[in-house]
Every structure is written in C-alpha cells, then in structure tokens.
Amino acid sequence: MQLTARQTVLLAFITLIWGVNWTVMKIGVGAMPPLMFRAACLWTGLPLLALFMAWRGISFEVPRGERALVFVLGLTNIVFWNLLIILSLPLLSSGRAAILGYTMPIFSAIAGALFFRSVLQGRHMLGISAALAGSILLLWHEMAALAGQPKGVLLALGAALSWGLGTQMLRHARLSIHIVTFTFWAVLLGATVLTTTALLFETEELRWPNLAGILTVLFNGVLVLCVAQVGWFSLARGLPPQASTLSVMLIPVVGVFSGVLLLGEPMHWQDMLAVLLMLVAMFSVLWPSARQ
16 A cells, blocks of 8 residues: 555644644643643534534434443543643653653553453563653653652553553444544543533633633644544545554654754653653554564
8 A cells, every 4th residue: 555645745744733732732731721721622623523524424423322332432532531641741841741642552552452352462562661661761850850740650651541441442342423423522521521620620720821822722623633633534544554653653753852842841861762662662562563
C-alpha cells in the first residue's frame, strides 16, 4: 500500500496538530483552571461533530442494548483519559506529559494479553522494559527537586493506562454504530463529567479566560477534536500500518521539541534518553510483524 499525496499531507498535518497541542494545552491550563479548560474544549468541538454527522447523514441513535457498552467505553477512552492527563499538565512540562501520555500502546499491549488473550512477543517485553526505564528517567528531576511533582507522572501514566485499556475494549467491542457516533456520545459524556467536576472543585478558581485561553480552547475544539480527529478517522482504514505507526511515534517527539522551542522548557540528558527509550517502546509494540 502506498500513500497518496493527499494522505501524506493530511497525515503530516494531523501529526503536527496533535504534537503541538501539548504545548497549546500547557498554555491553556495556565490561562484557565485545567478541568474547566478541558471541558470547554470538548463543548467547543461537540457541535462541530454534530454538524459533521448531519452533513454526512450519520445517525445519532444508539441501540438500547449497546448504550451501557458505549458508556463504559466512553469512560475509559474519553473521560478518564482527559481527566487525568489535563490534571497532570500543570505539574509537568508539556514534553514529559506528551511522552508519558503516548505510552498508551504499551498499556494497550499489556491489557490485550491480560484480558483478551493476545500474545506478548519478545519485542513487546522489550518495549515494556524500555517504557519503564524511560518513565524512571522522566522521574529523575521530579524526585530530585524539592518542588518536584512526581504525582504528575503518575497521573499521566494513569491516563495512558485508561486509554490503552479503552483501546483494547473498543477493538473487541461489538458495536453496530458508526465510530463518529460513538465519538459524539463519548465526547458529550466527557464534557458533562469534566464540567461537573470543575464546578465541584474549581469554583473558587473560575474566571473568564484571557485571549490566550480562548485561542487554546478554539485550537483544541476545532483543529484537534474535529479536523484532526475526523481526518484520522477518514485515513485510518486506508493507511499502511507503518505510516500510522510512524505518525503515533512522532507526535510526542513534536510535543517535546515544541515545548522546548515555544515555552523554553528545559531538556536534560535524561529527557533525551527517555525520548529514545519511549520511541523504542512504541516501535516494538506498534510496528507490524512481517506476517501482518
């Protein structure tokens, strides 16, 4: 399978948008309370998803027998992921959050072996070991500094764990609805839960966002959630597996270096080595075998 020029441009655009977004989200949580910021992003993208569904004639209806499953899948893939990762961002650099968040494929491989009888190959064990070593290196300065925030690392890893488990559950779920229909209801669930949580715990911090906060919400709601996400859905079935793997691997790398360039975040040798280890981990889990 060969990439067309259109697929190449779209894939590069998605990788750039999702990679730079880690820096954008770091700016957003500085302008607004984190939970309310993420809720605002989801509410911004939701009507655009609805318009896309109406334009394409995609049904909003979920059969009664599938609603409980959609709810559970929405919790793991959208609610817990967004809740935990956005809480980790004020405590970590955007680059570290990106690397830790994209350990998801490793957790997905483990969940597949534990719950769905997938086989963990030797290269998968290598990837899990590399991811563990990379996480320890990322913790290096967090634990050494008195003002460090090791709980930020744990929150980000928890988000990746939820997303990885949710990915396996979604892969094995028997759903008759369109994937965009699932996305719409999952995003609605996430927006509702995050808004409720923000009203419970961030009431004293609530304030009208400045221009930077508004722009970051629009960037997330329009470009990240709708344009890039829908673009990914349109590409997913026709992409060569090597191309999609490379895109996933490049996103945290773009996140790291955009944070260094745009926010002036420091980078230590431990962070550079962690980037390489995480890439080894993702490569070992994601790259298709010769048989596949």
